[in-house]
Amino acid sequence: MDKVEVLSPAGNLPSLKAAVDNGADAVYFGFRNETNARNFEGLNFSEKEARQGIEYAHKKGSMANITLNTNPRADDPSAWYRTVDVAAEFGADALILSNLSLLKYARERYPKLPLHLSVQASVSNYEAINFYQRHFGITRVILPRVLTVEDIRLLSEKTSVELEVFAFGGLCVMTEGRCFLSSYVTGVSPNIQGVCSPAKSVRFEHQGGQLQTRLGGVLIAQYEKGEQAAYPTICKGCFEANDQVYHVMEEPSSLNILEMLPEVLDAGVTCLKIEGRQRTKSYVGTVTKVIRQAVDAYYKNPDQFRVKGAWQKVLNAASEGSSHTLGTYEESWQ
């Protein structure tokens, strides 16, 4: 049977090398500008580094995908088109994108460049997948975190496009690419500027013995002394609704698919994606290694597959909030 691909994030060249050296089949990265959805200070690649990164990955037998998953600015889309050109010129193994105008440009200009439909397109059904396949010849779709494993299995029966799913890391719980929560409070959008909950809008404030976290001035959560404070994002905030104070949407926890690995692989998934281009080289290396081990252990003996305690311990330590969830892959989460 074909082995599932392990795809790791790279926020810079050292992380890319850590991913490749720890067994990633492929890596993905973006450029140092608004053209990708992890447009953070001090992160991402220059064109020179991109060329080096692709070369390093190829030399070690891994693939390198370039991320171009924001919407081009209406007044000046040149940086986005330039990224398409560069991806083709540098020999990237795939371009990950979501915007219709870029898909059209990439398909017309570079018919041989494999196109992966970004999670930022939030495509969760075969009618939409068929549309993108028909018009742009996409070969893969990265699924938003809205489908259960059963949904994914049914979807895989209805399409010849490869399915890529998130296996580990930060958990977006919305229709990505169509979520306006960040811009609602900060004016900065993952869909346009490539940033969700920008650091410059974050405040940690001590207030009467409590620690308050704010985003764009809005109180997101407050913590007693000794409690671990999470980075303030709206979807993991603690608010009041229906006369209760609680995490109205989701707790600050990370996605970790390991417990359902056999079901996810059996559902017809081609690629397991690790989230976290904004994380450190050590995170990338560590998480890649564990997912690699787990995947290899599964294929060695699928029927005997058991999640090792040691793997979970390492992954939990790498998690935001130090807790994990299967998220929407399990129906009861919804």
Added chain:
Amino acid sequence: MKISLGPVLFDWGRKGLTAFYELMAAQAPVDIIYLGEVVCSKRSGFEADELISVAKKIKQAGKQPVISTYGLVMSEQEQHFLREVIAQAKEEQIWVEANDMAAIGVGEGGELVAGPHINTYNGETMDFLADVGVNRVVFPVELPATAMKTIIDGQKGAGLESELFAYGRLPLTFSARCYTARAFNLHKANCQFKCADFSDGMRVKTQDGKGFLNLNGVQTMSDPLYNLLGSIDLIKQTGIDIIRLSPQSQNMVEVVHIWRDCLDGRMDAEEGITRMAELTGDQSGFCNGYFYDKPGLDFIANPA
């Protein structure tokens, strides 16, 4: 400038919806009425043939009906419903609003509106959408006026109509999880149809007591009402063809009249806003930031 009534985003049930559309068709000075479930396929709104029959009545009242469709499509049943309703709409020459690319795919070549959940962020995307049958685009709510103007001015002769979400609770995002059910410790699979008890959604406040968001099943909205009544000059300069008013459960006929009077210069914006604030009696006031490239929840009182 035309006025449209956006799709009802809340769970008013078949009976509530029927009464609402009878009233609006007869009494509201709108040019276009969108109808159809956008948020959740579990809700007991209209079946496909009922939607078509209400749409025909709207047409008879001299207004353009448009059938709106789901913002998040996942299941086989949802895709089946899309195919069914789009086929019937085509037969009756009724336009369909797509809010997920599935509906663009199913309705390709027909008469389509790209709704506010389709990512139309630039002119080239407008041109592509025109090629697959889209006649009108409702811009994503986070897009500022400056970008809309660039897009409208830069279209390559596609001549698509442009529509602006101008009034109502902002539809900010969808999730697979039902937050209304979660507020009652229920799962979506056994939601007990709690949305039906919240005709304008469920308010979310911050822990310091400020109105913030609004839960509407799998949809998250703004708590303050988005209101661009004070921005009519800029709306006109931007080149928008249609302004969309999103239905709330109270006083919609009066709200539409205020907008019509302000648009036609029979009432000034200041008076309009005062009257609207009285009508809605709203605790959280209004917001309008997105239009000015600011956080959506901001309210700019005297926009330049």
